[in-house]
Amino acid sequence: MSVDEESRPARAKRLPREVRERQILDAAVTVFSQHGYHNASMDEISDVAGVSKPMIYAYLGHKEDLFAACIRREASQLMAAIADGVHAEAPPDMQLWHGLRAFFRFVGDQRESWRVLHRQATSQGGPFSEELLAMRTRAITLVDALLVRSATSRGHTATQSTEALAAALVGAGESLADWWLDHPDVPEKVVASWLMNLVWMGLGNLVDGAVWTPTGE
Amino acid sequence: MSVDEESRPARAKRLPREVRERQILDAAVTVFSQHGYHNASMDEISDVAGVSKPMIYAYLGHKEDLFAACIRREASQLMAAIADGVHAEAPPDMQLWHGLRAFFRFVGDQRESWRVLHRQATSQGGPFSEELLAMRTRAITLVDALLVRSATSRGHTATQSTEALAAALVGAGESLADWWLDHPDVPEKVVASWLMNLVWMGLGNLVDGAVWTPTGE
Numbered sequence: 001m002s003v004d005e006e007s008r009p010a011r012a013k014r015l016p017r018e019v020r021e022r023q024i025l026d027a028a029v030t031v032f033s034q035h036g037y038h039n040a041s042m043d044e045i046s047d048v049a050g051v052s053k054p055m056i057y058a059y060l061g062h063k064e065d066l067f068a069a070c071i072r073r074e075a076s077q078l079m080a081a082i083a084d085g086v087h088a089e090a091p092p093d094m095q096l097w098h099g100l101r102a103f104f105r106f107v108g109d110q111r112e113s114w115r116v117l118h119r120q121a122t123s124q125g126g127p128f129s130e131e132l133l134a135m136r137t138r139a140i141t142l143v144d145a146l147l148v149r150s151a152t153s154r155g156h157t158a159t160q161s162t163e164a165l166a167a168a169l170v171g172a173g174e175s176l177a178d179w180w181l182d183h184p185d186v187p188e189k190v191v192a193s194w195l196m197n198l199v200w201m202g203l204g205n206l207v208d209g210a211v212w213t214p215t216g217e
Numbered sequence: 218m219s220v221d222e223e224s225r226p227a228r229a230k231r232l233p234r235e236v237r238e239r240q241i242l243d244a245a246v247t248v249f250s251q252h253g254y255h256n257a258s259m260d261e262i263s264d265v266a267g268v269s270k271p272m273i274y275a276y277l278g279h280k281e282d283l284f285a286a287c288i289r290r291e292a293s294q295l296m297a298a299i300a301d302g303v304h305a306e307a308p309p310d311m312q313l314w315h316g317l318r319a320f321f322r323f324v325g326d327q328r329e330s331w332r333v334l335h336r337q338a339t340s341q342g343g344p345f346s347e348e349l350l351a352m353r354t355r356a357i358t359l360v361d362a363l364l365v366r367s368a369t370s371r372g373h374t375a376t377q378s379t380e381a382l383a384a385a386l387v388g389a390g391e392s393l394a395d396w397w398l399d400h401p402d403v404p405e406k407v408v409a410s411w412l413m414n415l416v417w418m419g420l421g422n423l424v425d426g427a428v429w430t431p432t433g434e
Contacts, residue, residue, distance in 0.1 A: 093421060136392075150420070160403070161411050165420075167396035168389040168412055175353075175388020179381055186377070194378050195385055202419025203367070203382075204310060204429065212421065 017059070024049045024056055025073055028066050033112035037067055068131050071121050074113045075135035081106045082142060092150035093200055093212070099146065100173070100192045107177045108188040114177065136174075140166045169199055234276070241266045241273055242290055245283050250329035254284055285348050288338050291330045292352035298323045299359060309367035310417055310429070316363065317390070317409045324394045325405045331394065353391075357383045386416055 027049035031040045042063055046053045060066050085102025086095045107114045121128040144166035151162060172195060180191050193212075201212045244266035248257045259280055263270045277283050302319025303312045324331045338345040361383035368379060389412060397408050410429075418429045 171392020172389040179384035
């Protein structure tokens with residue numbers, strides 16, 4: 001799309017609200033990623049989006065609201081990606097594997113989004129940490145459901161420990177993704193398989209040289 | 218100790234600097250834990266410490282510096298507790314187990330410190346997130362050393378993956394500790410054994426009903 005084509009419809013009044021909001025959020029994620037929350041300017045977001053500042057304020061509020069909206073949208077896309085990746089009829093290990101692949105693929109494909117979502121929200125604190133907390137809670141619920149399905153499929157009773165294990169797993173994934181941002185040379189499938197081996201095989205098997213590998217892929 | 222005995226030496230000028238600083242930091246952790254960073258007042262910290270505000274400023278700086286010093290001190294105590302708990306001559310699983318026990322014991326014994334250290338620093342962001350990042354880096358280095366020892370003791374070559382696994386493990390511990398703050402009814406040993414089983418046995422063994430238990434305890 002040329003610059004002319006891109007800016008013309010954006011200035012038009014007839015665009016549906018969700019299209020306009022998407023343009024604004026796309027621009028905001030780009031600008032926040034490049035400059036950080038504090039140095040990002042609403043003028044630049046307005047320029048990149050091709051939407052006037054008053055219209056941005058009217059649609060999505062001021063800079064703080066806009067940043068929170070970015071976190072919410074990126075978090076929702078991440079959850080959708082993971083949920084799409086997991087097939088409930090697959091064996092538990094393959095469900096977990098596909099979930100991890102989807103997670104690391106999201107982080108890898110959208111490193112800039114992940115920086116906005118995670119690192120910057122963490123370093124900004126305040127209202128953004130609540131958005132992050134809400135996202136983590138959703139992620140834990142998602143993983144917990146997978147663990148409960150695994151346990152009950154083997155005839156075990158689900159206990160309080162599955163929620164705790166889900167919390168541990170989500171923390172492990174977040175932390176490893178953060179490590180990965182600083183080690184972009186490691187392929188996505190490799191980093192996913194490290195976490196899969198840790199949480200599926202366990203260190204006890206790994207130090208003995210056992211390895212988990214996906215079947216039927 | 219009566220109030221008189223407690224406040225008299227604190228007001229005296231002859232106390233060594235490290236004793237005075239410890240009094241100030243103890244008071245600061247208490248007050249920050251109770252009221253949160255924003256609502257904590259230097260007046261209250263001064264009252265609780267029995268140290269005048271000008272002296273606090275002279276020794277440890279303003280509120281932001283004081284909070285950062287609290288994070289640094291609590292982080293150092295946590296690292297020392299974990300390092301003390303781990304005996305390098307024990308088998309790898311027992312080293313990990315003792316490290317996890319030390320970690321959860323620290324969090325359990327000092328829930329308020331942990332809130333200051335972790336939750337509040339996370340929600341405040343800014344300079345505090347750098348203190349937290351430094352603490353996480355130290356924790357990852359500590360766990361990495363343990364994993365490298367485990368791997369080489371079995372004749373494997375240590376690879377880049379141990380640092381990644383250490384990052385995942387630290388994230389799992391942090392996240393589970395956070396979950397535990399909201400579930401204080403779960404005993405320390407139980408929460409530690411959940412994480413131990415996840416990372417040592419792996420979910421693959423757990424869903425088959427296998428369990429890791431400490432030996433020789």
